[in-house]
Amino acid sequence: MLEVNAVCKKFGGLNAVSATSLVVPKGKIVSLIGPNGAGKTTLFALISGFLKPDSGRVYFDGKDITNERPHSICRQGLVRTFQVVQPFANLSVKENIAVGAHTRLAKRADALAKATEVARLVGMEKMLQQSAGSLTIAGRKCLELARALSTEPKLLLLDEVMAGLNATEIQEIVNIINGIRDSGVTIFLIEHVMQAVMSLSDYTYVLNQGVMIADGEPREVTSNPAVIEAYLGHGAAERIAAIRTVSSRKESADA
Amino acid sequence: MSNRVRLIGWCTFLVMLSLIPLFITSGRWIDFLEMTMFVAVLGQGWNILGGYGGQYSFGNALFFGTGAYIQALLQFKFGLSPWFSLWFALAGTALVGAMVGYLSFRYGLRGSYFALITLAFAEAFHVLSRSLTAITEGGHGVQLTLNQNPDQAISTFQFNFAGDFLKAYGFYYTIFSIMLIAFCAVWLMERSRFGAQLVAVRENEDAAEALGINTFRVKMGAICFSASITAMAGVYYTQKFLFIEPGIAYGPAKSVEALFAPIVGGLGTVIGPLLGSFFIHGVGEITKEMIGHVLGNRPGVDLILFGVILVLVLAFLPRGLAGLVEDLWKRIFRGRNA
Amino acid sequence: MTIDFLGISLQSYSWQTVLGSSISGVFLGSIYALVALGLTLIYGVLHIINFAHGSLLMLAMYAVFFLWNILGLDPYLSMLIVVPGGYLFGYTLQRTIIGKASHGKDEITLLVMLGVSIVMENTALFFFTATDRSVRVPYDLDGFDLGVTYVVYPEIAALLGSLLITLVLWFFMSYTDTGKAIRAVSKERQGARLVGINVEHIFAVSFGIGTACVAAAAALLVPTYAVHPQIGYLFVLIAFTVVVLGGMGSFVGALAGGLIIGVTEQLGRLYLGESLGLITISVIFIIVLLFRPTGLFGSKSS
Helix, strand or coil, X not given: CEEEEEEEEEECCEEEEEEEEXXXXXXXXXEEECXXXXXXXXXXXXXXXXXXXXXXXXXXXXXXXXXXXXXXXXXXXXXXXXXXXXXXXXXEHHHHHHHHHCCCCCCHHHHHHHHHHHHHHCCCHHHCCCEHHHCCHHHHHHHHHHHHHCCCCXXXXXXXCCCXXXXXXXXXXXXXXXXXXXXXXXXXXXXXXXXXXXXXXXXXXXXXXXXXXXXXXXXXXXXXXXXXXXXXXXXXXXXXXHHHHHHHHHHHHHC | CCHHHHHHHHHHHHHHHHHHHHCCCCHHHHHHHHHHHHHHHHHHHHHHHHHHCCCCCCCCHHHHHHHHHHHHHHHHHHCCCXXXXXXXXXXXXXXXXXXXXXXXXXXXXXXXXXXXXXXXXXXXXXXXHHHCHHHHCHHHCEECCCCCCHHHHHHHCCCCCCCHHHHHHHHHHHHHHHHHHHHHHHHHHHCCHHHHHHHHHHHCHHHHHHCCXXXXXXXXXXXXXXXXXHHHHHHHHHHHHCEECHHHHHCHHHHHHHHHHHHHHCCCCCCHHHHHHHHHHHHXXXXXXXXXXXXXXXXXXXXXXXXXXXXXXXXXXXXXXXXXXXXXXXXXXXCCCC | CEEEECCEEEECCCHHHHHHHHHHHHHHHHHHHHHHHHHHHHHHHHCCCCCCHHHHHHHHHHHHHHHHHHHCCCHHHHHHHHHHHHHHHHHHHHHHHHHHHHCCCHHHHXXXXXXXXXXXXXXXXXXXXXXXXXXXXXXXXXXXXXXXXXXXXXXXXXXXXXXXXXXXXXXXXXXXXXXXXXXXXXXXXXXXXXXXXXXXXXXXXXHHHHHHHHHHHHHHHCCCCCECXXXXXXXXXXXXXXXXXXXXXXXXXXXXXXXXHHHHHHHHHHHHCCCHHHHHHHHHXXXXXHHCCCCCCCCCCC
């Protein structure tokens, strides 16, 4: 569904993203993890057309979309959400979602009906008349998701949609996301919440300082020493391995 | 307030407005209402790009002046019928709007920078209209021939020498019809996909772009629409006063008048420009009366007041008078239509 | 050689005439630079375009005029009163009306400033009427003959004045505590707040300084220009062009921009005539806004 080929982006002297490649197969949920400042959101921006890569190409559904503008990429079925939520503050929840629905529907009445339907999917049907500016952070994240959904995407790019949510809210969103995947939408998400990454993803990529350092099934990736080092610092992998050896020796000693 | 109630309310108001001339004979009141409606149309034009689109133009005189000039020049130079030339005025001004819009939006100008460039364009046209005397008659302005034949009142679109009814109310109903057309057009826009997309662009351009909206095209549509409506006010002005010159056409006065009414009345609402225009002109007239008795008739009083009202509304009534009416309604009928 | 085009005639001139025009353009430009200095400071710190700038200039000019008219005070001496007065007026205006009404939103600030400028302009119109007021000083027609052009003392004073004020401002910003606080706020508003700088106070101080600059410019302008309520509007567009050309927030830019605009305007007037010459300003403005909105010396603002 999505193929990113050796994409690079520099900001001044900083290599935000260096020769990064990845593949998101159709119908799967793929996650992108990595420490803060690794370049994950930049990568999303490059894929969805908000930034132009200095080199490399992005292919969506077989087509080269590298230099297209975000709105035309959206129309082709690739939609992104924003890490810092961007609601249409003065509009109601229903009107917000309807904006997305208008991507495919021309008539106002149709768009508003679709908005109600999508709101039900994400559990917001009671909040339709509320102004978006008055929602809690969880509500706004949900709205962001609903808006993207209403454009009838083939591929959804979710940028830290669970940041700031509590455990219950996270579980709800995980269910919703699974539901979205079951309906045929491919999902590519950036996440820090590890439980969600583990339970949702079929495949994981790890980005650190603009370079892809690992990829694979979530379980193997998270025990990859390079990945641990990226998050916890140099030497952390060894220390963790040492602790594990000590505790397993203790277990066998006690046994 | 439910949509139906709102609609009935404003329709009643408009019906009243259309029937007023039959009950009032004072020329002064008719003039007052004509001017109020004229500014309402000017304001509605600004409202499309500013209120709904969130792009504040400080140079809408550009559209007013171009509409007025095209209307005047086509009659003056080529003897075209005013009913014919007005289409050129609207189209020509829309084209000017497209040019300004293309340059501004293609280069990503927003906020203060957009306001500045609209100012620059208005001023540029001001200078051009004064200097290109071969085209625009320069500082002399364009004076249209007065039609004194009552039978030709309608064909020349001049009512000063028409039969009794047209003479008294011709221009009143002209501006009333223009206002009706403009307001209906905006009402329809509000309920269309274009309207929803325009408002989305105002609220958050990046999010709108991410949701498939071609923000450039939407903004272009808005500025052309805004230009045409403002041009309609220009056409009316030319027909009513039969004279246009660079200062009136492109001077800052019209640019400023255009934004007062929608801001005071309520940005991004259909009725805002009319409410705002009524309020500020009403207050202006009353003030002029009172001050006039005390200090004699001196220019500037009403504008001081307009400026003060503007600042007060911005400080305390962000949603304008329309917003105030909504809030009061909710308070009176609390719980009824939550 | 003359070309006639749509009612304008273009002809070529001798190099002496062109040089003469350019020199008077430099002097004119220094006045523009002075007016623009206050504007660029206000933008640099508050990140707003002060649409009331022209009206402030106009009020200051009236102040200078009345000090001369009623007290017989020489315009250059009146700077001692008008500049501090301008500072206080600007400080109060920002602290009370503008700051409060804007709710911190830039789009609203734009409109509030417009409203304020309309009130100021029409108050002047109401109280002072539209009659031109001129100040006559005994030396306003004396000056130097440079051969290609004649330079009068007020023009020289204006040039020296703007250079001096730019220097003072630069010194103030670089070496005083307040100046450093201002630079801090202009670079990073929230961060400055966190280290204990009273941001609202600094905003008002900056606005006050900007107004004080404009007051100084007014005193330097009055010997040459007649005062009337619309004079602010005349200068404001030029001041904006200078600031955008020179770069928002840059003093050097304001100076450079002012001089460039001054010379361009004079040459434009020479070749295109008195009225069409003014279009050079709008054209430069539009071109800079489109192709290099950060101007010659400005830094990229977010």
